[in-house]
Amino acid sequence: MLEVRHLVKRFGGLRAVDDVSFALREGTITGLIGPNGAGKTTLFDTIAGVHAPSAGEIRFRGRRVGGLATHRIFHRGLVRTFQIPRPFAEMTVLENAMLVPAGQAGERFWNNWFARGRVRAQERAHRERAQAVLAFVGLDRLAGAHAKSLSGGQQKLLELARVLMSEPKLILLDEPGAGVNPTLLLTIVDKLRELNARGITFLVIEHNMDLVMNLCNPILVMAQGKLLMEGAPDAVRRDPRVLEAYLGGAGGAAEVGLRPNVGTPCPPPGGGSSSNDARAAARPSGTP
Numbered sequence: 001m002l003e004v005r006h007l008v009k010r011f012g013g014l015r016a017v018d019d020v021s022f023a024l025r026e027g028t029i030t031g032l033i034g035p036n037g038a039g040k041t042t043l044f045d046t047i048a049g050v051h052a053p054s055a056g057e058i059r060f061r062g063r064r065v066g067g068l069a070t071h072r073i074f075h076r077g078l079v080r081t082f083q084i085p086r087p088f089a090e091m092t093v094l095e096n097a098m099l100v101p102a103g104q105a106g107e108r109f110w111n112n113w114f115a116r117g118r119v120r121a122q123e124r125a126h127r128e129r130a131q132a133v134l135a136f137v138g139l140d141r142l143a144g145a146h147a148k149s150l151s152g153g154q155q156k157l158l159e160l161a162r163v164l165m166s167e168p169k170l171i172l173l174d175e176p177g178a179g180v181n182p183t184l185l186l187t188i189v190d191k192l193r194e195l196n197a198r199g200i201t202f203l204v205i206e207h208n209m210d211l212v213m214n215l216c217n218p219i220l221v222m223a224q225g226k227l228l229m230e231g232a233p234d235a236v237r238r239d240p241r242v243l244e245a246y247l248g249g250a251g252g253a254a255e256v257g258l259r260p261n262v263g264t265p266c267p268p269p270g271g272g273s274s275s276n277d278a279r280a281a282a283r284p285s286g287t288p
């Protein structure tokens with residue numbers, strides 16, 4: 001469904017993604033792991049059209065998407081979520097969900113003059129769809145609340161609701177477990193499994209190894225811009241190259257047992273809560 005061939009993304013002299021090739025099978029939940037600075041987010045951004053590739057090719061459902069604008073890739077059914085969701089804080093949960101375009105007739109100004117009835121019907125359908133999607137993720141009771149009042153986990157669910165409004169075929173999820181309490185994490189995992197059973201394919205970046213090993217198969221491992229290996233959870237867990245990448249990775253020491261180092265992530269733009277704290281909170285207790 002997604003084919004990446006010899007993909008390179010350079011930032012100046014740095015090859016953040018360095019000759020990466022893989023294919024995603026339709027219907028899978030594929031994991032993407034690797035130490036901080038491995039190039040995972042850059043790979044996501046390049047697939048989703050945030051960055052143009054420096055070299056290589058990306059095909060989605062048989063068609064080239066490498067270098068297309070984000071919104072064009074989005075309309076083909078390939079969407080990404082963010083490590084740190086940024087909903088419009090002053091808008092309600094429902095309004096945030098309804099912001100996602102669905103080609104409403106109301107966007108064309110002349111329809112306001114000649115087809116008011118149709119515009120209203122489409123707006124109503126759009127609102128009903130948003131309400132249904134919020135009910136699916138369990139946020140329907142909070143539809144009227146300001147987005148800023150949501151917890152970290154609820155913001156992740158709102159982000160999921162927003163991407164579902166676009167009827168995606170492939171969702172790139174950046175750390176669905178970060179900053180989410182264990183109970184809500186179970187809800188998120190359930191929803192992802194259910195969406196997967198309904199035909200949505202996922203590629204998931206996640207630092208919580210228990211979550212990755214439970215949810216994802218296969219798993220891709222990146223280190224220093226390169227794809228180190230691809231395999232089933234057990235094969236990844238046992239592969240000495242993977243442990244070595246974490247132990248010797250750019251971030252420094254890692255905990256034994258394949259807990260990635262979370263010491264030096266880039267801070268989110270504009271400050272705010274650190275993803276570091278969020279990740280620490282998402283880790284099982286007992287780890288330092």
Ligand SMILES: Nc1ncnc2c1ncn2[C@@H]1O[C@H](COP(=O)(O)OP(=O)(O)O)[C@@H](O)[C@H]1O
Pocket residue numbers: 011014016034035036037038039040041042043
């Ligand atoms: N916009 C950017 N400009 C310059 N360097 C960047 C940019 N984004 C990421 N990098 C660098 O690319 C490398 C990979 O980063 P990133 O993709 O965020 O890794 P990961 O998500 O695996 O932690 C890092 O060395 C990072 O500093």
Ligand SMILES: [Mg+2]
Pocket residue numbers: 040041042
């Ligand atoms: Mg990242």
